[in-house]
Amino acid sequence: MVGGAPMLPTATIVANASKASNLSTLVKAVQAADLGATLSGPGPFTVFAPTNEAFQRLAPGTLDQLMKPEQKASLTKLLTYHVVAGKFDAEALKKQVEAGGGTATLTTVEGQPLKATLENGALVLTDVGGGKSYVTQYDVEQSNGIVHVVNGVLAPKLG
Template sequence: MAGSAAFAESHSMANPMVGGAEMFASKNIVENAVNSADHTTLVAAVKAAGLVDTLASEGPFTVFAPTNAAFDALPEGTVETLLKPENKDTLVKVLTAHVVAGKWTSADIVAQTKKSKDGFYNFNAVSGDALSAKTTPSGQVFVFDESGNAWKITTADVMQSNGVIHVINGVLLPK
């Protein structure tokens, strides 16, 4: 019992670190994301898409946040092309494919995958695109996009005042 009390105390006192920055549950998604050195591409894309006010609003939202390395893994020139003003609609579509209405913790997602006959929980992103989640036997959670790409949640349950962020190691691509 003492061990679990110490665990709870150590986790309740410290805010999670993402991209070398402390994430505060009292701040909104945008206020936290701008401080993560691992999410500068995502923040630039959110600004270019005009989604700052939306993601700073009351929500709640669940955001699957790709790292800079995830964006860097896209074919060369993809990010630069998406950030051009004439491609704003496509950029908005890609970014909103990473956002789900409501506050979905990893425990919520895992519970839904376990209820399913095939082990997949199917849900829709704000963009209208279909996403799926699957939990591996070791407890890792993967999110699948419409193209069948699967990306691992590498940091789960980064609580925000207006939702939750799950860091993922790839970019979810709508069809």
């Protein structure tokens, strides 16, 4: 269950996210960036899905600005920075962190790295600017990958 809605392992990432009340901002952003078809494709993908609350914590006006048609390229970069090719459940991610001596570097679909570490057993993602996001819900199975719900929006370098 995510956002009060059952997540069907037979449905795609987009189909499931569309039902979750706490992911409606993410779904609107995916639609604005025309990423729906990609994230409904075969994958597999690992998606770190920011909640509505995470998007609300961005600087005032940031989300409105990113949703404008002329900002589609920046919005696409931001969203694809939350996606890793392949299917990595929490166990696999934690093993990568341990194998890396406490840090795993994940290459996002956007191309820039995310660092994964563990804090008190929780998976923490750090973006290229040092911003942190914590995984609040792990291992939501999808037909074309896996989703981990996060409490912060991760930002790549947009320059």
